Amino acid sequence: MLTAPSQLLLRNSEYIHGKLLLLNHENDLGAVELQAHGDSVTTLALDFNHYLALKAASHPKVTSYFGHQLPQPDLFDTVVIYYPKAKALMGYLLQLAAVYLREGGQVLVIGENKGGIRSFDKQHSAWFELARKRDNARHCLLYTAERNAIPAQIDLEPFFSHYQLTTANGNLTICNMVGVFSEKQLDQGTELLLQHLPPLNGRVLDFGCGAGVISAALLQQNPQLQLECVDINALALLACERTLAANGLTARVYPSDGLAQVEGEFTAIISNPPFHDGLNSTTDIATRFVADSQQRLKSGGLWQIVANRHLPYADAIARYFGEVNIIAETNKYKVYSNHN
Ligand SMILES: C[S@@+](CC[C@H](N)C(=O)[O-])C[C@H]1O[C@@H](n2cnc3c(N)ncnc32)[C@H](O)[C@@H]1O
Secondary structure, three states, X not given: OXXXXXXXXXXXXXXXXXXXXXXXXXXXXXXXXHHHHOOEEEEEEOEHHHHHHHHHHOOOOEEEEEOOOOOOOOOEEEEEEEOOOOOOHHHHHHHHHHHHEEEEEXXXXXXXXXXXXXXXXXXXXXXXXXXXXXXXXXXXXXXXXEEOOOOOOOOOHHHXXXXXEEXXXXXXXXXXXXXXXXXXXXXXXXXXXXXXXXXXXXXEEEEOOOOOHHHHHHXXXXXXXXXXXXXXXXXXXXXXXXXXHHOOOOOEEEEOOOOOOOOOOEEEEEEOOOOOOOHHHHHHHHHHHHHHHHHOEEEEEEEEXXXXXXXXXXXXXXXXXXXXXXXXXXXXXXXXXXXX
16 A cells, blocks of 8 residues: 555656655555656665565565665666655755756655645755646645755755753763754653663663663763664664764664564663554554563563653553552653563
């Protein structure tokens, strides 16, 4: 099943020719369908789960990548940008498109009306102009635009922000990328978690590391930790690496969808886990996260998370850890801390 933006793209296949690049594609096999309309399709997913789904389809004319940029320079005749949920990310995707577009090539922008795409023709870009609406169907819009300048290289700096964080152990510089969780300041839930981190040792996992706030605080407090930081979002992983480097810290930073790509056992799993809308999915996701992380903990290992107090963690924690231990709470958040 194709997402609505991919369906709109397919019905406008006259705009697609030659080598095609899809930037920030969604969770579907649109790339596999689109390969019939060009010479080849290359995809760059910012979401690891979207990348995995496409890679599993394994089509000979589709080359899939995950990350904040392609692993090597390349040029394409058609570049399609799926309009991002975080509007600020569009500037970054336009820059990528401008770098990867061949002279005389065509850029297409597609997205759902309820996202930010409706104002795309008013969005200023240093690289593109003359945005023209080409189609409007399935609650989606399709634009084309003309490139008016070519960036010398991919410049990440305009898309990074920084803030200083003072912890009980000193100061940290936090670097974040557009569209990543709590971009400009410390999240209140994370703050509560950081105030209640016990001393740790051994192999520790920061699940859903985002910009690496928890990771940096853990390493600052316990410099000997073997820390692993995972996230599903390529820009979060980039920001986390940047935060660690800015503070002279090292950890293994890698993509994982849930705990699927994580191996072995940990002495502790620490997290401000992702939250989702929708009651059923929220309960399922919370239960799966508790179950999976309990399996990945050594005997006696610590599982400590902060969550919005309304999220349904208690039943799953009682089921997998035997009891629900809350070590801190505010009117918005609870810090759960259990041993395996
Ligand atoms: C609430 S944020 C916490 C970020 C960071 N630890 C902090 O405290 O600022 C949750 C993070 O989980 C990531 N995430 C969402 N779904 C995920 C999944 N299925 N697997 C791994 N990480 C995921 C998000 O990209 C986000 O960075």
